[in-house]
Amino acid sequence: MEIFAHRGSSGTHPENTLPAFREAAALPVHGVELDIHLSKDGELVVIHDEKVNRTTNGKGYVKDMSLAELKQLDAGSWKAAEWAGATIPTLAEVFGVFKDTGHILNVELKTDIFPYAGALEKVARLAAGQGMEKRLVISSFNHQDVQQAIHHQQLPGAILASNILVDIAAYAGTVGTKRLHLSLPYALRHGAELIGKGCEVYVYTVNRLDYAGQLQQLGASGIFTDYPEKMLMELK
Ligand code: G3P
Ligand code: MG
Incomplete structure (x- = not known):
């Protein structure tokens, strides 16, 4: 079962910052998950x-806020004083951390509340420019963007879901993927049945070893965890 560091190693480091991603990059996990928005200046x-x-x-x-304004903010102190000075990273900076590692980068487009027009195309262009496109998975609660990623950017796409849907396996087929990123309650209840229907089930956010064990038993493909190091050590 694949382990993804959720928002970087976010249990021990400030989520979605370079310290959290550097920590994850040093671990032999399969990949990392991160969340994307667009600044005022795109x-x-x-x-x-x-x-x-x-x-x-x-x-x-x-x-x-412009990128320059966002970069003035301290994105580390809320977690602990030792992380003071960490900033909100650009996606380019995060790609830089993983440039020479083999990790998969799951970019979650946060386009379900604000549409952030052009965000997907910017991600695809940046990834191609930095040679990261083969290590990218696009996910979103905005399934139109997942469909766009698959059909217009030729990138692997995953459907994010926490509400329990009627026949999500067939729905995923319509979007063009088998890959589901499901909330933990959804996966515990319906994971086995969906895997039986040919879906690949990845589960967020799994911080307890007993749940990770159950998901492994039922055939989940992967988990997103805030504690990747702990999961690596304890999962067989
Ligand atoms: O991508 C998995 C998970 O991160 C989705 O929910 O709210 O943690 O971004 P959220
Ligand atoms: Mg996320």
């Missing part, structure tokens, strides 16, 4: 929420 930035409030010392929407 730069791809790596942060989870639409607003900077929770994970920085600033306030407001990412979309209303």
